[in-house]
Amino acid sequence: MSSEEKQPEEPGAGAPEQLALIRETVRKARTPRAKPRTWRGAELAPELPVARVVVNKGVLHLDQYFDYAVPAELDADAQPGVRVRVRFGAGAHRVRDGRREGGGLVDGFLVERRATSDYRGALAALAYVVSPEPVLGPGTLALARAVADRYAGSLADVLQLAVPPRNGRAESEPSPPALPPPPAPAPGGWSRYARGPAFLRALAEGGAPRAVWTALPGPHWPDELARAVAATLAAGRGALVVVPDGKRAARVDAALTALLGEGRHALLTAESGPAERYRQWLAVRRGSVRAVVGTRAAMFAPVEALGLVAIWDDGDSSHSDENAPFPHVREVLELRAAQERCGFLLGSLGCTVEAAQLVESGWALPLAAEREQVRAAAPLVRTVGDQELARDEAARAARLPSLAWQAVRDGLRTGPVLVQVPRRGYVPGLGCERCRAPARCRHCAGPLEAPGERDLVCRWCAREETAWHCPECGGFRLRARVVGAQRTAEELGRAFPAVPVRTSGRDHVLDAVPDRPALVVSTPGAEPVAEGGYAAALLLDGWALLGRPDLRAGEDALRRWLDAAALVRPQSEGGTVVVVAEPTLRPVQGLVRWDPAGHARRELADRAELRFPPVSRMASVTGTLAAVEAFVASAGLPPEAEVLGPVRLPSPPPGRPRRPGDPPPGEVWERVLLRVPPGSGAPLAAALKAAQAARTARGGAPQVRVRVDPLDIG
Numbered sequence: 001m002s003s004e005e006k007q008p009e010e011p012g013a014g015a016p017e018q019l020a021l022i023r024e025t026v027r028k029a030r031t032p033r034a035k036p037r038t039w040r041g042a043e044l045a046p047e048l049p050v051a052r053v054v055v056n057k058g059v060l061h062l063d064q065y066f067d068y069a070v071p072a073e074l075d076a077d078a079q080p081g082v083r084v085r086v087r088f089g090a091g092a093h094r095v096r097d098g099r100r101e102g103g104g105l106v107d108g109f110l111v112e113r114r115a116t117s118d119y120r121g122a123l124a125a126l127a128y129v130v131s132p133e134p135v136l137g138p139g140t141l142a143l144a145r146a147v148a149d150r151y152a153g154s155l156a157d158v159l160q161l162a163v164p165p166r167n168g169r170a171e172s173e174p175s176p177p178a179l180p181p182p183p184a185p186a187p188g189g190w191s192r193y194a195r196g197p198a199f200l201r202a203l204a205e206g207g208a209p210r211a212v213w214t215a216l217p218g219p220h221w222p223d224e225l226a227r228a229v230a231a232t233l234a235a236g237r238g239a240l241v242v243v244p245d246g247k248r249a250a251r252v253d254a255a256l257t258a259l260l261g262e263g264r265h266a267l268l269t270a271e272s273g274p275a276e277r278y279r280q281w282l283a284v285r286r287g288s289v290r291a292v293v294g295t296r297a298a299m300f301a302p303v304e305a306l307g308l309v310a311i312w313d314d315g316d317s318s319h320s321d322e323n324a325p326f327p328h329v330r331e332v333l334e335l336r337a338a339q340e341r342c343g344f345l346l347g348s349l350g351c352t353v354e355a356a357q358l359v360e361s362g363w364a365l366p367l368a369a370e371r372e373q374v375r376a377a378a379p380l381v382r383t384v385g386d387q388e389l390a391r392d393e394a395a396r397a398a399r400l401p402s403l404a405w406q407a408v409r410d411g412l413r414t415g416p417v418l419v420q421v422p423r424r425g426y427v428p429g430l431g432c433e434r435c436r437a438p439a440r441c442r443h444c445a446g447p448l449e450a451p452g453e454r455d456l457v458c459r460w461c462a463r464e465e466t467a468w469h470c471p472e473c474g475g476f477r478l479r480a481r482v483v484g485a486q487r488t489a490e491e492l493g494r495a496f497p498a499v500p501v502r503t504s505g506r507d508h509v510l511d512a513v514p515d516r517p518a519l520v521v522s523t524p525g526a527e528p529v530a531e532g533g534y535a536a537a538l539l540l541d542g543w544a545l546l547g548r549p550d551l552r553a554g555e556d557a558l559r560r561w562l563d564a565a566a567l568v569r570p571q572s573e574g575g576t577v578v579v580v581a582e583p584t585l586r587p588v589q590g591l592v593r594w595d596p597a598g599h600a601r602r603e604l605a606d607r608a609e610l611r612f613p614p615v616s617r618m619a620s621v622t623g624t625l626a627a628v629e630a631f632v633a634s635a636g637l638p639p640e641a642e643v644l645g646p647v648r649l650p651s652p653p654p655g656r657p658r659r660p661g662d663p664p665p666g667e668v669w670e671r672v673l674l675r676v677p678p679g680s681g682a683p684l685a686a687a688l689k690a691a692q693a694a695r696t697a698r699g700g701a702p703q704v705r706v707r708v709d710p711l712d713i714g
Contacts, residue, residue, distance in 0.1 A: 039125035040099055045075035048113035051126055055088055055108040056156050058324065060693035063154040066108075067117040069099065069125045078126060081134030083166060084110050085127045100124040109136045109159065133171050135163050135285060139340065140302050146335050149682070151708045152619070152689040153325020161323060162300035170279040175288035182260055184234040185227045189220040192377075193369050196224075203231040203308060203343055210337065211367040212355045213347040214597050216377045217566035219529065221347065222248075222255035225310060228345060229291050230259055237307025237342070238290035242299050242329050244316035244525075246271045247511055251529075252293045252312075260291075268294030268301060296321060299332045309333040310345040315352040315552075315559045316525070320711045322660045328709065330354060349566050349596070350559035353552075353607060354614050356600035368597060378594045379537075379568040379575030382407075383583035404538050407578045408492070408519070411536030412499055414574065416518045418527060418537040419492060420564045422544035430456070431547060432470040433477040438553075439468060444644050445610045447549040450478075459549060460673055460713070462647045492519055504528050524560040533569035535576075542581025542588070551612060551713055558587040558599055565591065613709065617681035619688055620710045622649065622661070622671045627702035632672055635691035638683045646670040661705065673713060684708070 052065045068086055070078050078084065090103035100122045107130070117123060136159070144158040184204040190196030195211070202209040215221045225241055232239040243249045246269045253267045266280040266289045283289045285302045292301045296319060311319070311333055319329040330346065337344040344364060346355050358364040369377075384401040411417040430439040430448055439448040439456070446460025448468065456465040469476050493501045501519045504510040510528035513520055520528060524545075545557035561579060569575030581588045590599035608615045621628050628646055637643075649669045652662050663669040676684045688706050695701045 039069075039071045040096060040101070042125070043072040045070040045072050045078075048115055050114040050117045050123070051078055051084070051110050052112040052114060053084060053086055053108040053110055053126075054155055054159065055086060055106050056160070057088070057106065058154045058157040058160070059696045060154050060689060061697035063148070063156070063689075063693065065111065067114070067119050067123055069123040070113070071125050074126055074129055077129040077132040078110055078113070079132070079134060080110055080112055080138075081136045082110050082132055083130035083135060084108050085130060087124050087127055090124060095122040109163075111136065111141055131166060131168075131171060133282075135166075137285075137302055140300060143300065143332070143336060143339060146339070147327050147332055148325060149689075150331065150335070150685060151325035151327055152685040152692065152706055157324045158327070161297060161321060161327070164278050164281055164297070165274060167275045167278040170275050170282060173279065175283040175286045176263060178288050178290070179264055181234050181236050182230055182264065185230040185259065188227050189216075189224045190227060192216060192373050193367055195365070195367050199345075199367060200227060200231045203228060204234045206235040206237065206307070208307070208337075208341055208343045210344040210358075210364040211346070212351070212359050212364045213345055213367040214351055214369075215347055215349050216369050216373060217349065217379070217562070217568075217594070218377050218570070219533070219567075221312070221349070222251040223259070225252055225312065225345075225347065226255040226259045228308060228310065229256060229265070232308040232343070233260070233264065233291055235307060237305045238303035239292070239308040239310070240298065240301055240303050240306065240333075240336075241291075241293045241310045241312065242319070242333065243293070243295060243312045244318040246295060247509065248312065249293055249295055250511070256291065256293065263289075265289060265291035265293060266301075268292055268298040270295065296329055299327075299329045299336075306336065306340045306342045308343040308345065309336050310347065313348045313350075313559075313563075314346055314355060315348065315350060315556065317711060326707050326710075328711070331709070348559070349562040350555075351596040351600040352559075353555060353600050353603050356597065356604045357614050359597075360601070360604060366597065374594050376572065377570055379565060379577050380571040381565065381577045381579065381592045381594070383588055383592060384578060384580045401578075401580065404540075404578045404580065405495070407536045407538065407576050408496070410574075411534070411576065412496065412517045412519075413535075414517075415515055415532065415535035415569075416513055416520055416530050418530070418534045418564060418567060419519060419521045420524060420527065420537065420539050420560070421521060422524060422541050430478045430549070432473060432475045437470055437472040439470075439478060441465065445612070446644070447551075449549060459647055460644045462645055492521070522564075525563070527564050527567055530567060533573070533575065534567050535569060535574065537564055537568045537577045539564060539577065539579040539581075542579060546581060546585060546587060551607075554585070554587040555600070555603060557581075558590050558596060561587075561591050562594075562596060611675065611677070613713070615678065617676050617678070617684060617708075618710065618713060619674045619684060619706065619708045620671055620713065621674065621688075621704060621706055622663075622669050623704040624667060624702055625670045627704050628670050628672050631691060631695065631704045632674075634694070636687050637674065638676055638680050638687065640677055640680055641684060642675040644673040644675060646672045664703075681708075 049070050051068045051070045053068055054065055085105050086108050087103040088106045090100050094100060094102040105127055140162055144162050145155055148155045148158045187197040187200055190200055199209055199211055229239040241252055249269050256265050266284050268277055268280055284292055287304045290304055292298055292303055311329055314330040321327050359366050384403055408417050431437060441448060441458035443463050444461045446458045448456045448465055449459050450456055456468055499517055499519055504522040504526045509526045512529045515531040539561050546553055565577045568577055579591060590596055621631055649671050685708050692706055
């Protein structure tokens, strides 16, 4: 072979295209990530060479700290509170050069550096420090541990709720410098309450007052919350306010900005987006901002020198987290107030039974206005009961009584009119046809239902009731009725064709409407604010709210009515509210008299007599019948625990997307309620947690869902 034949061939005309194709292929190829070092043979940190880590494993049998060795190279960054990655799951036999190796990489938080480990075997080394930014302080860790124990959950699950996901860009940016404390604010709207100015003074002087605040109707509550925050900041301390949704968070945000200016508070809501929300959260964690307004997840916000925790509208279901272990904002803030010895403010237009219990026990003081102030601020409330509806030709023809038609016509002369209609999906419970008292089980006082129009069955203990009669009036006939909300809204639109009709509901929620004639049809909780207030409001289909088979039906109906009625102008300015519900019922009377605290006190007394929450503590256990029975039998329940059930849970409607807590497709789930007297809640939670940990440790057991203090018990 000649030398010419041995030379490589000269590139042809297509070579540039081939090179470009190669470069593009290399550019698009995924470069494999380098595996984290095993730190085999690496020197350890000279001081405190052991890191105690909580790993992101939410299973209960792993609810403990794990020790890892700290390589000297990670010594400076591996400080308490930082995010780390560790290898988890390697067996004790996989040890080389004194270090355990293998296992999968999992996230975790470094909570402590120690000189020695309680574990006598070989330790695995930290894989790496995700970021040197400390995000988990000792206060948040202690709170998360208390929440996990109260709700029979794991620390890792609570930390998933407490610490937001990392955003590298936001973390690399510095937070603004902290501003000096503002001056103490004037009482403003708090002067309308007998103890309002004293409450603000206590906060401004560094005290820790605890109050249940029944707010007056009207648009002033955001400003009053802002003044409580400002008084706390004036004392050099921090404040935290948690509201149910972004709409109300925006109102408090605007009130704080108007009172204090920009830069003194952080807004933590989902609407901000993950990057901005993490940036704001970091400003709070670093001490740049000492006031926080946010929705549910903000209950864990790491506010420095906390002086006040406040919750608005604790009866809203949005305050109950749907992720394990299902904590409620009110209970978490109570724990924070006790642990950090700070002030506590529970505010609402209504009053829950839990709030009434805080006052009854002396843990908090009532903060309410005198009756003269209430009458001056509230609209006129008129009722339409069943007898009036039966005699009313307009009601029979259009499902609206004449009084409601007149209120709409009069209101549209001067401004917008609000029409509240219950959202679809409310299923009424059974009650006495004569006196409307709810039909309850004689054995456990649970609500009765008639599945498939058969004999009555208790929703709690599943006992049948074949000879029911009303204990209040002796009646034998039952009633369950819902007036058609959609048809009512259509009738209003046809009756007033020249008036614009606006809707606000689940698919589209309005924030505000202008001060001009319009019909605003809204579902509960989605009512927009009207500039200058609504001229009138109609609260329709009262039975759809009052007749639900839920222990909280009356309380929840009154709360929703008060929220809507509070948007109406005072009676002195012509504001009128018409509620279509039986006027003799307790929630309706609470609305007419505008006395939510009195309604809550009477409800609390009734529940104490029947041993209902919050006087007792309850937990629910759901799953297949065999799994639930096996779980309850294996749990070392307190001797005073009462087992109610099991009861079959209704199957989700076909075609509906699966929601948290729904059974897997094809499975039928049952529920057991466990009830214990006051003082036995902690032993019950501990027993349930231990039983669930034993099940998960064995593996392969059918799913069982445990929830302490469930929001809905029927």
